[in-house]
Amino acid sequence: MAAIELRGLTKVYPGGVKALDALDLVIPDGEFFALLGPSGCGKTTLLRTIAGLEAASGGSVLIGERDVTGTQPGGRDVAMVFQDYALFPHMDVTDNIAYPLRIKKVDKATRRDKAAEVGARLGLEQLMDRRPGQLSGGQQQRVALARVMATQAQAFLFDEPLSNLDARLRLEARTFLKKLQRELGVTTVFVTHDQAEALAMADRMAVMEAGHIRQIGTPAEVFRRPVNTFVAGFIGSTPMNLLDGLVRGDTLEVAGCKVAVPALAEGRLSDGEKIVYGVRPEYMTYSDEPAEGGIGGKVAIVENLGASHLVTLDVNDVIVQAVVPEGSEPAVGDDGYAVPRSDRALVYRDGELVS
Amino acid sequence: MTPRFVLGRIGFYTLIAVLLAFFTIPLLWLVTAPFTSDPTYEVRMPDFTWENFQAVLEHPYALPSLWNSLVLSVGTALLVVVMAALAAYALSRVRLPGRDALLYALLLLSSIITGTAAMVPLFQLAVELNLIDSQLGLILILTGGLLPAAIFMLKDFMDSTPKSYEESARVFGASPLQIVRHVVVPLVRPGLATIAVWSIANVWGNFLMPYLLLSDVEKQPAAVITYTLYTEGGQANLRMLSTFGLLYSVPVVLMYLFVSKKYGFRFHGGIKR
Structure with a gap:
């Protein structure tokens, strides 16, 4: 078990593309940490640089307070699960799980025992003689996990661990992975492009964009208080309303409506300033009647989310979305009013959170 | 209609x-x-x-020449497979400037090296290196001739195996040679079998090189011995020629049948896409 620390980590690809730009990050011992971002943001490069599969162009990587920047992948004492699992197709499950031990020159009997023990822990007892080609996606994933567990490495690295599973299985695997990580207590870093996955599984997460970390925090912090408009727009199953506005005295003018200054920004704004007003659709109270501090418009679209509905209002040609509980959804064309919760609404100035 | x-x-x-x-x-x-x-x-x-077979058995050089053919072709195939596998792996995984141009140039030149065009310089070279009349020397020269095409073909196999297998082994601490032995070779085994069969068939049927470089009749392979099967009158000895020809072709046919049954010359991967 070990903490992972990155100091000024930079990766420049030949051709001048800067995949990582002077990243600083500390992942404490035993943490389940998510690297989240859109494709091409450098999250996979970061993971591969920690593993040693990519050489850093600058800065350093420390694992358990040991500087491993120049160490080969095999000497870093980390184990990695690849997106395609990379199970060796010519070996059966036992040999696959035992492969790291074979490299460490552990004798055959011990290897088989260890593989059987780890395999049993992940419910693979019946499958130990099969080849990867005879396993389902979920079983292959468990074999890949068993293989990294057999290494007893200081840290685990997972590259998009759930992306090869179908939607139903992904939810089960999410719970399973989180439980397993908690039980093992091994520092684990995983990469994902799915914000719901990161929110659900991680103890803490980093949101990345174009080689930079835009926010580090617990899922709750990142969800409730995105520190900039990039993170605000990226996190959340239904995108946050980000509306251009103006400060008018002690209220805000947003999409032609008057709304109250959110609690967080109170006393920090000056009259006439241009701002972006952000509020999640989940933090809006919808009503049919004109309401104090509400944003009023015509209902343009109603989308069914299951237990609730996503109502899209057309407010003076600006789109505003609100989540409405089932049973009280409006009809398209109705007049509607959405009142933001002032303890959850946020104000951004030049793309950064005002707080 | x-x-x-x-x-x-x-x-x-x-x-x-x-x-x-x-x-x-x-x-x-x-x-x-x-x-x-x-x-x-x-x-x-x-x-x-069965008289004709009796005659072939009694011929002093006929059966030994088949053995010589076997030594030459299997020896060459082994060298070609080992060297081509290592070279193709390196060429497939390491980015070299001008790599593709190099490969195409090699492929182009390979047909010249063991061909008639290079006959004289090759002979000179073998004389200078004291490799004339040596089966080892012949194996080396034949290997040189087959390697470029073998590397070219094997590189295709190597390119089509996903890199994550090797990266996975690397993170577990495997050395490059361990990766080749444990992961790459088993994955490209059908390719290696193809190259081996192709090399054996190539050497088995090669007449010019052994004819040039082996003058000792005891070292000559079957392809060269066939050429010497004449009657005292200088006529082609049809009894010997036909029988020896049959014995000469049967091993190659059997090899094709065996390998085709075992590997089917198919690509089978078991790759999770």
């Missing part, structure tokens, strides 16, 4: 029959003549005699 159509069909099948006969008759001769007591150039019903 116009008469014109019928005539067209008849003409078409006749043409095919003639073409087929053109290729089958020599093969028929090869399987019947060895069992005939006095073979001519005609294909005849054999009288099933």
Whole structure:
């Protein structure tokens, strides 16, 4: 078990593309940490640089307070699960799980025992003689996990661990992975492009964009208080309303409506300033009647989310979305009013959170 | 069914029959003549005699030459497979400037190296290196001739195996040679089998190089010995030629059947996409 620390980590690809730009990050011992971002943001490069599969162009990587920047992948004492699992197709499950031990020159009997023990822990007892080609996606994933567990490495690295599973299985695997990580207590870093996955599984997460970390925090912090408009727009199953506005005295003018200054920004704004007003659709109270501090418009679209509905209002040609509980959804064309919760609404100035 | 159509069909099948006969008759001769007591150039019903085989057995160089062929072809195939596998792996995984140009140049040159064009310089080279009349020398030269094409073919196999297998092994601490042994070779085994068979068949049928470089008749392979099977009168010895020809072709046919059954010359990956 070990903490992972990155100091000024930079990766420049030949051709001048800067995949990582002077990243600083500390992942404490035993943490389940998510690297989240859109494709091409450098999250996979970061993971591969920690593993040693990519050489850093600058800065350093420390694992358990040991500087491993120049160490080969095999000497870093980390184990990695690849997106395609990379199970060796010519070996059966036992040999696959035992492969790291074979490299460490552990004798055959011990290897088989260890593989059987780890395999049993992940419910693979019946499958130990099969080849990867005879396993389902979920079983292959468990074999890949068993293989990294057999290494007893200081840290685990997972590259998009759930992306090869179908939607139903992904939810089960999410719970399973989180439980397993908690039980093992091994520092684990995983990469994902799915914000719901990161929110659900991680103890803490980093949101990345174009080689930079835009926010580090617990899922709750990142969800409730995105520190900039990039993170605000990226996190959340239904995108946050980000509306251009103006400060008018002690209220805000947003999409032609008057709304109250959110609690967080109170006393920090000056009259006439241009701002972006952000509020999640989940933090809006919808009503049919004109309401104090509400944003009023015509209902343009109603989308069914299951237990609730996503109502899209057309407010003076600006789109505003609100989540409405089932049973009280409006009809398209109705007049509607959405009142933001002032303890959850946020104000951004030049793309950064005002707080 | 116009008469014109019928005539067209008849003409078409006749043409095919003639073409087929053109290729089958020599093969028929090869399987019947060895069992005939006095073979001519005609294909005849054999009288099933074993005398011709007896004669081949008694010939001082016939059977040893088949053994020589085996030594030369298997030796060359082993060298080609090992060296081509290592080179193709490196070329497939390491980015070199001008790599593709290099590969194409090698492929182009390979057909010249063991070909007639380089006959004289190759002979000179072998004389200078004291490799004349040595089976090892011949194996080295044949290997050199086959390697470029083998590397070219194997690189394709290597390119099509996902990198994550090797990266996975690397993170577990495997050395490059361990990765090749444990992961890459098993994955490209059908490719290696193809290269081995191709090399063996190539050397087995090669006449020019052993003819040039091996003057000791005890070291010469079957392809060269065939050339010496004449009667005292200077006529082609059809009894010996046909029987020896049959013995010469059977091992290659058997090898093809065996490998095709074992590997099927198919690519099978078991890759999670």
